[in-house]
Structures are given as structure tokens and as C-alpha cells.
Amino acid sequence: MKRAVALEFRKMRRLRVVPIVLVLIVAVAALSSASLFSGSTRETFDDPTAAPWAALLLTYTFMAAMTSPILAAVLASRQTDIENTGSGWTLASTAGYTPGKLCRAKLAALAVILLPAVALQTLLVIGAGLLASITVPLNVAPWIGYTVGLLLVDIAFCALHIWLAAKVENQLISVGIGMLGAFIGVFALLMPDWLTRLIPWGYFAMISQVSTSGRDVVYATPAYGWIAGFLIIVGIAFTLATRRLDRIER
Amino acid sequence: MFTAELTKLKRSSLWIIALILPVLAITTGTINYQNNTGALDGGWASFTSQVVLFYGLLFFSIGIGLLAATVWRVEHRGTNWNLLLTTTRHPLLLVAAKVAAITLPIIFMQLTLVIGTFLSGTFLLNLDGPFPWQFAVIGLLTIIASLPLVAAQSLLSMLLKSFAAPVAICLIGSVIGVASVTSTALQPVGYVLPQAIITRTMNLGSTAISGSGGLTLGDALPIILTAVGLTAVITVLTVGAIRAIKLR
Numbered sequence: 001m002k003r004a005v006a007l008e009f010r011k012m013r014r015l016r017v018v019p020i021v022l023v024l025i026v027a028v029a030a031l032s033s034a035s036l037f038s039g040s041t042r043e044t045f046d047d048p049t050a051a052p053w054a055a056l057l058l059t060y061t062f063m064a065a066m067t068s069p070i071l072a073a074v075l076a077s078r079q080t081d082i083e084n085t086g087s088g089w090t091l092a093s094t095a096g097y098t099p100g101k102l103c104r105a106k107l108a109a110l111a112v113i114l115l116p117a118v119a120l121q122t123l124l125v126i127g128a129g130l131l132a133s134i135t136v137p138l139n140v141a142p143w144i145g146y147t148v149g150l151l152l153v154d155i156a157f158c159a160l161h162i163w164l165a166a167k168v169e170n171q172l173i174s175v176g177i178g179m180l181g182a183f184i185g186v187f188a189l190l191m192p193d194w195l196t197r198l199i200p201w202g203y204f205a206m207i208s209q210v211s212t213s214g215r216d217v218v219y220a221t222p223a224y225g226w227i228a229g230f231l232i233i234v235g236i237a238f239t240l241a242t243r244r245l246d247r248i249e250r
Numbered sequence: 251m252f253t254a255e256l257t258k259l260k261r262s263s264l265w266i267i268a269l270i271l272p273v274l275a276i277t278t279g280t281i282n283y284q285n286n287t288g289a290l291d292g293g294w295a296s297f298t299s300q301v302v303l304f305y306g307l308l309f310f311s312i313g314i315g316l317l318a319a320t321v322w323r324v325e326h327r328g329t330n331w332n333l334l335l336t337t338t339r340h341p342l343l344l345v346a347a348k349v350a351a352i353t354l355p356i357i358f359m360q361l362t363l364v365i366g367t368f369l370s371g372t373f374l375l376n377l378d379g380p381f382p383w384q385f386a387v388i389g390l391l392t393i394i395a396s397l398p399l400v401a402a403q404s405l406l407s408m409l410l411k412s413f414a415a416p417v418a419i420c421l422i423g424s425v426i427g428v429a430s431v432t433s434t435a436l437q438p439v440g441y442v443l444p445q446a447i448i449t450r451t452m453n454l455g456s457t458a459i460s461g462s463g464g465l466t467l468g469d470a471l472p473i474i475l476t477a478v479g480l481t482a483v484i485t486v487l488t489v490g491a492i493r494a495i496k497l498r
Contacts, residue, residue, distance in 0.1 A: 031428060179271075
């Protein structure tokens with residue numbers, strides 16, 4: 001497995017995965033913190049009751065829900081489509097890497113990329129907040145909680161899209177579903193809770209550590225049980241699906 | 251040549267974008283309007299703004315990126331590219347045919363959006379007053395405003411063999427586009443960036459984004475002229491690229 005993951009990184013070099021991820025996380029972080037520099041927001045920076053950090057986290061949650069599903073779909077599709085185009089599945093099989101194993105290696109490799117990427121994205125948003133001189137002390141716990149949640153949900157969606165990209169050669173299906181999912185992901189922040197739980201992309205909203213009550217933004221505890229359940233289901237489904245990929249004829 | 255392009259699109263699952271995306275926009279807009287009748291009481295104006303809010307900000311542009319990538323996908327398979335280069339027709343015709351093939355589902359999308367919004371607003375939400383004709387005009391204007399992005403994504407999808415790479419570039423452009431519409435510092439970018447041109451057109455006269463301009467000749471004409479000009483420039487670039495760049 002280690003060798004298979006190392007191979008995935010070799011394949012990544014010419015795919016420009018790292019530049020794409022870097023540009024996108026910087027853009028998303030910039031967009032999340034753009035409102036910091038407007039006049040009306042600046043007045044709230046030294047007012048603890050206005051909760052400027054929570055408001056920033058909410059904007060960040062919103063932007064991440066809008067872009068992350070597409071990013072996950074694009075990364076997974078790029079990493080998987082190379083096998084479709086160059087009869088890579090067959091080649092890897094002759095070297096002892098079955099399609100299922102290849103998919104799991106791809107997921108592991110993408111997870112390794114996403115870990116620093118998501119962390120950097122959060123740090124950039126916090127950095128922008130400090131740069132804009134928010135004087136209210138920062139409550140670190142919700143930010144860490146959200147970052148970990150976002151990373152895990154991102155990885156879960158990478159798993160889904162790797163499977164889709166491997167199963168359906170037409171990449172429009174995988175990336176198209178990612179885009180429609182992003183639409184649902186943004187909207188999930190406005191949906192009632194019971195509905196959000198039932199929709200996979202709703203988990204980009206479920207991991208939110210802040211919510212709005214009336215006109216105020218307040219910290220809220222996400223339903224960890226549901227999130228854990230979602231991740232476990234995705235894990236089991238991915239394991240079973242990739243095992244099945246080993247047994248189909250191409 | 252255009253007919254050939256349409257044949258290539260058979261069974262390409264384009265409907266996933268062309269049909270579901272506008273339907274999703276209308277559905278979310280309708281639910282959002284219904285849940286927030288207290289805050290949104292502007293009738294048709296609020297409802298149409300809700301429908302195009304996310305659709306116009308990001309997803310319509312990404313949809314175009316996906317459509318363009320799908321239209322060019324066939325040329326990157328097997329030896330199709332070499333076959334394509336043996337055509338005796340002028341490359342400009344090929345580029346124009348590709349742009350037309352991408353625009354056709356966009357027209358379908360916009361028609362679905364306008365008609366669907368009318369149906370949902372009239373029969374589901376029972377909104378008072380007549381359907382705003384401005385919304386239909388903007389829907390059609392957006393088709394023209396989307397041409398620069400169509401041409402640009404067509405160029406990218408031609409140059410890049412991978413399906414997802416041009417879509418990723420489109421996403422980056424869209425994020426910058428959102429920033430250029432919402433912030434004043436980046437506003438100049440909004441006049442030339444294809445994604446931002448779309449967002450600005452869709453939000454002409456919208457109540458959701460402040461300072462988006464009204465649906466007047468003075469606001470719409472510069473956008474249209476820029477769009478047509480940009481499309482011409484990118485089309486010429488694409489023809490040049492076909493001739494100058496060896497893709498294999």
C-alpha cells in the first residue's frame with residue numbers, strides 16, 4: 001500500500017494538483033475574509049457581543065461549503081481519469097495493484113494533500129482576521145473543530161468521487177455531481193436540520209460550529225453523532241465498492 | 251459542421267447540467283423564499299433574486315466550464331485529434347461550431363430557468379402581480395454575456411486533455427469573479443473577467459446584491475459590447491492556437 005501511495009504522488013507531479021489546490025484555498029480564504037475590510041464590519045471588531053470571530057467563521061463555512069465539493073470532485077477526477085485514459089487499470093493490475101487497491105491509494109494520497117491544505121486555509125482566514133485587527137480574543141476550539149470536520153468531510157467526498165470517476169468513464173458525471181452537490185451544500189446551511197442530515201452534501205453544513213439566531217451569530221455544537229455515522233457509512237461503502245471494483249472485468 | 255458537433259453530444263449526459271442545474275436553482279429559490287417570507291416581501295423581485303443568487307454567482311459559470319469540457323472531450327480520445335486536423339474546413343468554422351454547440355445547452359438552461367421561475371412563482375408561491383418581463387430579458391441577455399466564458403472555456407478545454415483541469419480553472423475564475431462583484435477594490439477586474447460579466451448581467455436589477463445596476467440601456471449595453479468583443483478576441487486566439495500549438 002505504501003508503494004502504491006508513493007506511485008500516486010509520482011502521477012500527481014504532472015497533474016499540477018498542488019498548484020490548483022494552493023490557488024483555490026488562497027482564493028477561498030480571501031473570499032471568506034473579504035467582508036472583514038468593509039466599514040460596517042470593522043465597527044464590530046472590539047465589541048465582544050457582536051462576535052466578530054464567529055461571524056468570520058460563518059462566512060468561511062459558507063464559502064467552504066460552496067467550493068469544497070467541486071474541489072473534491074476535480075481532484076478525484078484528475079487523479080482517477082489518468083487510469084481511464086492510458087489503460088492504467090490494466091497496467092497496474094499486471095504490477096499487482098488491483099483497481100480497488102489503486103482507488104484506496106488514490107484516496108490516501110489525496111488525504112495527505114488535503115490535510116495541510118485545509119489547515120492552511122483556516123490559518124489564512126484567521127490570519128486575515130488578525131490582520132484586520134479584530135481585538136476580541138480568539139476562541140480557538142471551534143476553529144479547530146471546524147477544520148477537522150471539513151477535512152474529514154472533504155476526504156469522504158474524495159472517496160465518493162474517486163469511485164464515481166473509476167466506475168463511470170465519462171468524467172462529466174463525477175465532476176457534474178460535484179458541482180450540483182456544491183449547490184446543495186451551500187443551500188444546506190439554510191435548510192432545516194432534519195433534511196440536512198439526510199443529504200450527503202448537507203454534512204458541509206452539519207460540521208458548522210456556528211449558527212445564526214435572529215440577527216446574531218452564535219457558537220453551536222455540531223451533531224457529532226450524525227457526522228461520525230456519516231463518515232463510518234462512507235468508509236464502509238468505499239471499502240465495499242473498491243473491493244467490488246477488483247472483481248469486474250474491464 | 252455544427253450538425254456533426256451535435257451528433258458527438260449524443261449520449262454524453264449533458265442533461266445532468268443543462269436540466270438539473272436550473273431546476274435546482276428554482277427549487278432552492280422557491281424553498282428559500284417560502285421559508286423567509288418575513289424577510290423577503292418584495293414579491294417577484296425578491297423571488298427572482300433568490301433564484302439567481304447562487305446560480306449567477308458561481309454555478310452557471312462552472313456549468314459552462316463543464317459543458318465546454320464535455321464538448322471537447324471526444325476530440326481528446328483515441329486519434330480523434332489527428333482526424334480533426336485533417337479537415338479541409340477553415341479552423342474558424344470548427345471553433346465557431348464548438349462555441350455554438352456549447353451555447354445551445356446554455357440557451358436551454360436559460361429557457362428552463364425563466365419558464366420554471368414563472369411556473370413556480372405563479373402556481374407554487376401564488377405571487378401577486380404580473381411576471382416581471384425584466385427577468386426574462388436578463389435571462390436572454392445572460393446568454394450573450396456568457397459567450398466570452400464559452401469561448402474561453404472552449405479554448406482551455408481544447409488545450410488541456412484532462413476533463414477536470416479546465417473546470418478547476420473555471421472555478422478559480424469564478425471565485426475571483428465573486429470577489430470582484432462583492433468588493434470595490436477588485437471592481438475593475440469585473441469588467442473583463444468572463445465569470446464576473448455573467449454575474450453582473452444576472453444581477454442587473456437584483457435586490458440581493460446591492461449596487462448591481464438597473465436594467466437600463468446604459469448599464470446593459472457596455473456589458474453586451476464587452477462580451478461580444480471579448481468573444482471575438484478569444485475566438486481568434488483559439489484559431490491561432492489550433493494552427494500554432496502542436497497538441498500531441
